[in-house]
Amino acid sequence: MTVRTVPLRHCDFEAKVRVAGDGPPLVYLHPAAGPGWDPFLDALAGHHTVYAPDHPGTGETARDAIHKVPALWDLVLIYDELLDALGLDSVPLVGASFGGMVACEVAAHRRTAISRLVLLDPIGLWRDDAPVAQYMTMTPDELPAVLFHDPAGPAAQAALAMPESTDELAVAMADAVWAMGATGKFVWPIPDKGLARRLHRVTAPALVVWGEHDRLVSPVYAAEFADRLADARVEIVPGAGHVPQVERLDVVAPLVLEFLAT
Amino acid sequence: MGGDRVKVTSFHFMPYRDLPDDVETRYRSVWVDAPWSELGDARKAGDFFNQSIDELMLAAELGFDGLGTNEHHQNPYGFMCNPNLFGSILARLTRERGLDVALVQLGATLASTSPPTRIAEEYAVLDCLSDGRLIAGVPVGIGADAGMSYGVPPIVQRARWREGIELMLRAWTDPEVFAWNGEHYQLRSVNLWPRPVQTPHPPLLVPGAHSASTWDMCHERDWPYAFLSYFGAGAAESAMDGFWARADAHGRDRNPYRASFLQLVAVADTDEQAEALYGPHLEYFYKKLLHFPPPYFTPPGYVEYPSQLGAFKAMLASPPPDLKALSARDMIERGFAVVGSPATVREQLEAIARRLGVGHLLAIMQFGSMPHDLAERNIRLMASDVLPHLQTIWDAEGWESQWWPTGASARAAA
Numbered sequence: 001m002t003v004r005t006v007p008l009r010h011c012d013f014e015a016k017v018r019v020a021g022d023g024p025p026l027v028y029l030h031p032a033a034g035p036g037w038d039p040f041l042d043a044l045a046g047h048h049t050v051y052a053p054d055h056p057g058t059g060e061t062a063r064d065a066i067h068k069v070p071a072l073w074d075l076v077l078i079y080d081e082l083l084d085a086l087g088l089d090s091v092p093l094v095g096a097s098f099g100g101m102v103a104c105e106v107a108a109h110r111r112t113a114i115s116r117l118v119l120l121d122p123i124g125l126w127r128d129d130a131p132v133a134q135y136m137t138m139t140p141d142e143l144p145a146v147l148f149h150d151p152a153g154p155a156a157q158a159a160l161a162m163p164e165s166t167d168e169l170a171v172a173m174a175d176a177v178w179a180m181g182a183t184g185k186f187v188w189p190i191p192d193k194g195l196a197r198r199l200h201r202v203t204a205p206a207l208v209v210w211g212e213h214d215r216l217v218s219p220v221y222a223a224e225f226a227d228r229l230a231d232a233r234v235e236i237v238p239g240a241g242h243v244p245q246v247e248r249l250d251v252v253a254p255l256v257l258e259f260l261a262t
Numbered sequence: 263m264g265g266d267r268v269k270v271t272s273f274h275f276m277p278y279r280d281l282p283d284d285v286e287t288r289y290r291s292v293w294v295d296a297p298w299s300e301l302g303d304a305r306k307a308g309d310f311f312n313q314s315i316d317e318l319m320l321a322a323e324l325g326f327d328g329l330g331t332n333e334h335h336q337n338p339y340g341f342m343c344n345p346n347l348f349g350s351i352l353a354r355l356t357r358e359r360g361l362d363v364a365l366v367q368l369g370a371t372l373a374s375t376s377p378p379t380r381i382a383e384e385y386a387v388l389d390c391l392s393d394g395r396l397i398a399g400v401p402v403g404i405g406a407d408a409g410m411s412y413g414v415p416p417i418v419q420r421a422r423w424r425e426g427i428e429l430m431l432r433a434w435t436d437p438e439v440f441a442w443n444g445e446h447y448q449l450r451s452v453n454l455w456p457r458p459v460q461t462p463h464p465p466l467l468v469p470g471a472h473s474a475s476t477w478d479m480c481h482e483r484d485w486p487y488a489f490l491s492y493f494g495a496g497a498a499e500s501a502m503d504g505f506w507a508r509a510d511a512h513g514r515d516r517n518p519y520r521a522s523f524l525q526l527v528a529v530a531d532t533d534e535q536a537e538a539l540y541g542p543h544l545e546y547f548y549k550k551l552l553h554f555p556p557p558y559f560t561p562p563g564y565v566e567y568p569s570q571l572g573a574f575k576a577m578l579a580s581p582p583p584d585l586k587a588l589s590a591r592d593m594i595e596r597g598f599a600v601v602g603s604p605a606t607v608r609e610q611l612e613a614i615a616r617r618l619g620v621g622h623l624l625a626i627m628q629f630g631s632m633p634h635d636l637a638e639r640n641i642r643l644m645a646s647d648v649l650p651h652l653q654t655i656w657d658a659e660g661w662e663s664q665w666w667p668t669g670a671s672a673r674a675a676a
């Protein structure tokens with residue numbers, strides 16, 4: 001995996017894009033906790049060239065870059081410019097959680113240039129009878145039970161692993177908190193910024209994947225997305241919570257790869 | 263000689279004084295989450311507000327230099343939704359009684375008030391009502407209030423606060439009607455009615471914890487700073503050492519009146535009596551009123567990245583105490599609160615003031631569940647046996663303060 005620097009005009013944002021693999025391109029947008037390279041991305045990179053940009057303020061980007069991105073509209077235009085800069089004029093978008101919401105917004109804006117859409121437990125809609133958990137005000141002790149069906153299981157434990165040395169641990173903690181704060185700029189205090197009004201604009205065929213036991217954003221939202229998208233298929237993944245691509249990689253990776261191959 | 267005296271403000275949080283014993287185990291947080299419908303009683307709230315006003319007025323009668331109020335939301339820790347509601351009562355009552363104390367509004371939170379000119383207006387009203395006795399506090403506000411209760415994204419809270427301060431200052435001082443095309447606020451015509459009595463404007467006061475960017479802002483603009491000390495000497499020293507190091511870097515002198523510190527204080531005839539009398543209320547304050555998960559106070563994005571990283575490093579090096587496991591005696595021994603005989607309290611407060619180099623004290627003399635009669639007893643003992651001593655601590659050094667309201671006179675303990 002290499003990191004490409006792509007300077008953009010919009011918001012003077014210096015984008016950082018993780019690139020790996022070989023084959024037809026896809027773009028992956030990461031969740032609120034920050035970018036990370038996991039076995040799911042390795043699986044995608046086995047068949048595709050994966051472009052995984054870091055959201056402003058997270059990962060390899062400047063921490064204060066987020067202060068120059070005033071609103072969700074600007075974030076969408078950043079990705080619009082970035083896809084142009086990467087020469088990706090017909091490309092699938094894969095987005096997880098917060099990244100799923102951003103993928104929808106980009107696809108609703110960049111209508112014909114997104115070829116396929118894969119949403120993994122996305123946020124972005126709101127139902128009073130099934131409120132999305134307020135993950136930003138949960139403690140590190142509280143989060144695993146909201147993220148994972150089996151927080152003690154090996155997949156969850158590997159995903160939750162933190163550095164041993166205290167210096168590295170402090171950096172990892174600060175990075176994760178800042179990533180939530182930076183992405184939180186676009187979803188606080190309720191992750192409903194009008195996506196419901198825009199989802200009909202998405203014309204790309206979509207695969208909506210949801211962990212059956214998602215306690216962060218209930219699987220009832222799968223139908224909310226599918227009903228508004230022009231062409232969507234829903235797959236509920238048993239034995240998984242909010243991060244099915246971690247807890248059930250064995251199910252999710254083939255599902256996504258097969259969808260992208262058709 | 264010829265310098266200014268230490269100013270001691272009677273500061274009040276106006277807490278809900280009657281929560282059930284098990285409140286901290288019943289709810290995840292008493293901030294934002296604990297339901298009024300299960301815990302609150304409006305008539306009691308009215309009594310507590312009135313008692314708190316009476317306690318502040320008693321302190322004014324007995325010679326304290328200032329009366330302090332603040333803003334919090336959706337919690338029993340302190341529920342003055344707008345400190346200027348209470349400041350206006352105090353402005354009127356003190357003027358009627360000829361008590362020219364300062365009104366230390368510490369304060370209304372610009373970042374969660376839209377537009378922030380509302381606070382510029384209210385502060386101007388207070389300065390008019392009190393004939394120039396306002397200190398205009400400009401807290402950044404905490405995450406539970408601005409973020410969780412009022413919906414401000416934590417990562418923009420500081421930027422809104424900074425812009426709000428600039429807008430308020432210009433609204434007070436620009437003789438022309440002006441348009442404000444800011445990042446967070448747009449106003450076509452700003453033409454404040456009224457303007458403050460004090461010229462060019464009332465002194466500001468910036469409260470804070472450990473934010474280096476806040477210290478820099480104070481020194482760049484020559485604004486005074488108030489450290490809110492809840493956890494004893496170690497935390498206070500690292501903060502104030504940082505504040506003064508930044509003062510040096512900015513070429514500012516170490517005038518103690520640049521800095522205030524807020525401290526829970528309780529006095530009785532002896533140390534033993536003080537612990538027995540005030541201990542339960544101290545535990546109520548730390549175990550019940552401060553019962554909330556850390557992200558409620560500092561949600562992600564609220565603390566700038568460098569400060570956040572520093573905070574995690576400090577936390578990993580020296581984990582914070584579990585408040586629930588501490589007794590009142592532990593809290594007193596660790597210096598969370600200054601509790602004891604008049605001699606003990608005089609000695610400790612003077613030592614803190616000298617070690618931290620701070621000129622002014624904001625004393626919380628009613629805290630937690632402390633009932634009205636005990637609060638009054640505390641205030642009387644403080645006024646008679648501690649206040650006169652505190653007011654003279656920096657006399658010999660001759661420092662002058664340019665940060666005290668021009669309408670408030672120097673006061674002496676009655």
